[in-house]
Amino acid sequence: MxxxxxxxxxxxxxxxxxxxxxxxxxxxxxxxxxxxxxxxxxxxxxxxxxxxxxxxxxxxxxxxxxxxxxxxxxxxxxxxxxxxxxxxxxxxxxxxxxxxxxxxxxxxxxxxxxxxxxSPLWTGDRLKLADLCLQLDTMRVEWKEISFKLSSKDFQLLEYMMRHPRKILTHDQIEQALWEWGSEPESNAVAARVRRLRQRLREIGVEDWIKSIYGVGYCFEPPKSP
Amino acid sequence: MPNWIRLKQWKALPVRLRGGIIIAIPVICLFTSLSAFAWLKASLEEDETVVQHTKLVKIETKRLLTALVDTETGVRGYGLTHREEFLAPYNHSREVIPVSLKELESLVQDYPKQKQRLEEIRTKVDRHLEILQQKLTLQQELKRTRGQEELMVNTALLYDWLEEGKEKMNATRVAIDRFAQEEERLLEVRKQHQVFYRQITWIVLCLSAMIGSLGALLAILLFLQLERELRERETRLQNTNLELELACAQLDRFTANASHELRAPLAAVLSNAQVGLMELEDLTADTTFLHQRLEKIVHLTKGMSTLVGDLLFLARHESLLSLNSLELVNLIDLLGTLTSDWKSKARSQHLTLSAYLPDKLVMVKADANLLRQAVDNLLSNACRYTPAGGLIFLRLNSDNDKVSIEVKDTGIGISPQSLPHIFERFYRVNQTRTKAKGSFGLGLNIAQQIVQAHGGQITVTSKVGQGSTFRVVLPLGDETNED
Missing domain, CATH: 3.40.50.2300 (Response regulator)
Structure with missing residues (x-):
């Protein structure tokens, strides 16, 4: 928020x-x-x-x-x-x-x-995409049987991406959405945060949800079931 | 405004009396003029009557005189001619004279001197008439005894008789004239009297008009002066009001500023401490000690915050509540809500709170929030100073003209030495005990101030080891007295 x-x-x-x-x-x-x-x-x-x-x-x-x-x-x-x-x-x-x-x-x-x-935009205390669920109140991410608390930075990025699934999010858009006013992100800051989130998700077995679109940005998409 | 009106004594008089005097001046003038005028008018009327009366007397006197002359002439004519027709006026006059005399007598009844004169006249007239009658009888005797030829009486003798009659007649006439003159004189006196009173009437009228005008003028001046004084008083009152409002606004500004200045650092300390606590959660090392320190800071800051709130509350409600901020409050509802709030708190401290509220409606004129705060403070004290397992009672009683709210506990009680001081600000019965309980000694003072602001009273009875009873007595709000 x-x-x-x-x-x-x-x-x-x-x-x-x-x-x-x-x-x-x-x-x-x-x-x-x-x-x-x-x-x-x-x-x-x-x-x-x-x-x-x-x-x-x-x-x-x-x-x-x-x-x-x-x-x-x-x-x-x-x-x-x-x-x-x-x-x-x-x-x-x-x-x-x-x-x-x-x-x-x-x-x-x-x-x-x-x-x-x-708020009129409120859609519940949790976001759900396929089997991945994000608790907004407790900053916990749930995947199958596993529940995991995210750090606030990871939570912010994941919330933003889960609210805009299957859309290409540019570096600029992510910067605008996640960085506080007046703070200057370093050139590779977005990439660093995405890398950290990927790492966190991989720990609970959620892999390849965040796709890199070379030269543009990222896209959050649950992988098609084999 | 002339200086003589600015008399100190006059100004010292109450407004009601001064207004009365101002109204009384023209009214007194009017009544004086009216009564003077009425008195003069009555006096003139009386004079008029007397004048009329004198005129009547004069007319009657003239008639009497004419009648007398008629008798004389008649008898004389008869004496000379012996003709019966000359006796007609004589006989007529003889009838007129007693009537006339009687009339006169009745007219001069109020004047002893004239009455006396009239008596004289009467004797003279009687004598005169007697002589005439004698003459007449004599002549008729002669006529009868001597026959027709010797009718002629000795002329000389007859002349003598006539002369004698004439003298008598003259004397009578003089007497009547004197009587008439006296009346004339009386008339003159009356007329002069009348003229004099007419003049007086005019003078009195002019004088009363002048005094009345002066009185009215004085009344107007006094009224203007009174009005000016009242206006001054009003201006002064408005100024005082303005000053009071200014002082009130100043107090409001002060409490608002103090509130901001005192709370800002507390807010910063509290949030910093709480953020610190959050950060500790992320650390993996043992942080119990740090955690305790930070918790202590949070706790103390909250206590300070309560103290600041209490002090600001006291500063804001220093004076009596303005009546328009009061409304009719249902005490049953208010105390009912408080009871349910406090029941769980009491239970968490292993205390039992029981409330005894009457079934009927109990309404008081009060500021509900303030009153709730007062009872809240009493209940909070009762819970604080009652050991686990104790009882707390909340009781409401209503009389004809007052209600009493009683908070009773089975707590540690208050010693007789401390009892007179417990309503003082920052007073603590026992330093160590109160510190342990975490209070600043303002709760009872606030409760007292609220109750007194409502025109009520708060009293306490207590026994060490047995408990305390706080009783709040409030005047009953009466709907019929509204507005």
Whole structure:
């Protein structure tokens, strides 16, 4: 899931970003509303996590104007404001959920999972292709009798590929989808990640699902049964 | 505004009294003028009556005089001619005179002096008439005894009689004239009196008009001054209101800022510690020690977060609740939900929570969230200070005008020395004990503040080793008193 996290305090932004990434999400962290607004136009996000007190434009104002512009992305307000009146204001501005800082990370992750389930694009907590099954909540991959937990990086790549099966995915597309905003992938980074995932899958006996299309990219396809 | 109106005494009077005075001034002026006018009018009416009366007396006197002259002339004519027709006016006058006298008597009844004079006149008239009658009788006797030829009486003798009658007549006339003059004089006096009163009427009218105008003017000035004062007061009130609102806004800003500034580092510490815990999961080496440290940081941060929340709560609800934020709350529902929340928590600490709620509806005017927080704090304390196996009771009783919520436990209790202080902020009965239980000593203070903000009271009774009872008494919300 691609998440846009808007938080002006880097001390708070960084651990949140790490925690969310570790759970298999791709998190773009920005410090102000203007950048967030611009990024919203550039990419499709599955979830928006907003701080209330931001420089210049507050998180609530941002949420309100996005809703007014017809943006339906699920939004979670994460703020130090704790009165009932604040909560009402925040939720009425269009937020789908409201959490008061300091928030317990396990609760935050649970809320994020809950919001994903409420998304109109939600297709269940697992992806299945032939006999290969990917649990989105637990980042586990299941193949026949074997169950295996993936690292967040491998999980992100596999999720992306399983969502676009039998399609040619270019290097650029994979970079765009999996790399966080502001991070520069090295020239062979995509190839390295694909190689690692192939290695992981081979360990449980899933072989030759990721095909290389020379000079273009990759294609995820279950091998035709002999 | 002239300075004399800005009298300190005047300003010190209550507004109601001043308004009364302002209204009273023109009203008093009006009534004074009206009564003065009425009195003068009555006096003039009386004068008019007296004048009319005097005029009547004059007319009657004139009639009397004419009648007297008629008798005289009649008798004299008869004496000279012996003709019966000359006796007609005499006889007529004899009838008129007593009537006239009687009339006069009734008219001058109120004037003793005139009455006396009238008596004199009456005697004189009577005497005069008597003489005339004697003369007449004599002449008729003579006529009868002497026969037709010797009808002629000695002329000289007759003349003497006549002269005597004339004198008597003159005396009577003088008396009547005097009487008439007296009446004339009285009339004059009355008229002067009337004129004098007419003048007074005018003067009084002019004076009352002037006083009335002045009074009205004064009333207007006083009213304007009062109005200005009221306006000043209103402005002052508005200013005070504005200042209060400003102070409120400032407090709101302060708590919002404090909330942000205090919670931001806590949030960073908590998430960093929790991320650290997640990272530890990936390590294969034994990380129990590190894990414990990080868990401790998480635990302490959460505690700090609670403390910050409590302090901010106290800062926000320092004053009485504004009445419009209160609504009718069904206590049965509120306590019922709380009970089900706390039953499982109590069970996890091996405690038994029993609630006794009446069947009927119990409504109080309250802020439901705050009230829930207060009872929540009491239940939390009861669970914290009751050893495993203990009992906790939540009881609701309602009277005619108040309700009481009772939280009772069979816990460790509070010593008599500590009892008066337990509602103080950060007060801890026993440092070591409370530390072990992980509380900051704000829960009871918050509960007390909430209850007091609702116009209620919180009391406690306790015995060491037997348990404590906290009782919250709230005024009953009455639907009929609404609005």
């Amino acid at each position: 691609r998440i846009l996290l808007v938080e002006d305090d880097p001390e708070q932004l960084e651990p949140l970003q790490i925690a969310l990434s570790r759970s298999g999400h791709i998190v773009d962290g920005v410090a102000d509303g203007a950048t967030a607004r611009w990024l919203m136009g550039e990419k499709n996000y599955d979830l928006l996590i907003l701080d209330w007190m931001l420089p210049e434009e507050s998180g609530v104002d941002l949420c309100q104007s996005l809703r007014a512009a017809g943006v339906a992305t699920p939004t979670l307000l994460l703020t130090a404001k704790d009165t009932i009146a604040d909560k009402v204001t925040g939720l009425d501005a269009g937020a789908d959920d409201y959490l008061v800082k300091p928030v317990d990370l396990t609760e935050l992750l649970a809320r994020v999972r809950a919001l994903r389930r409420r």
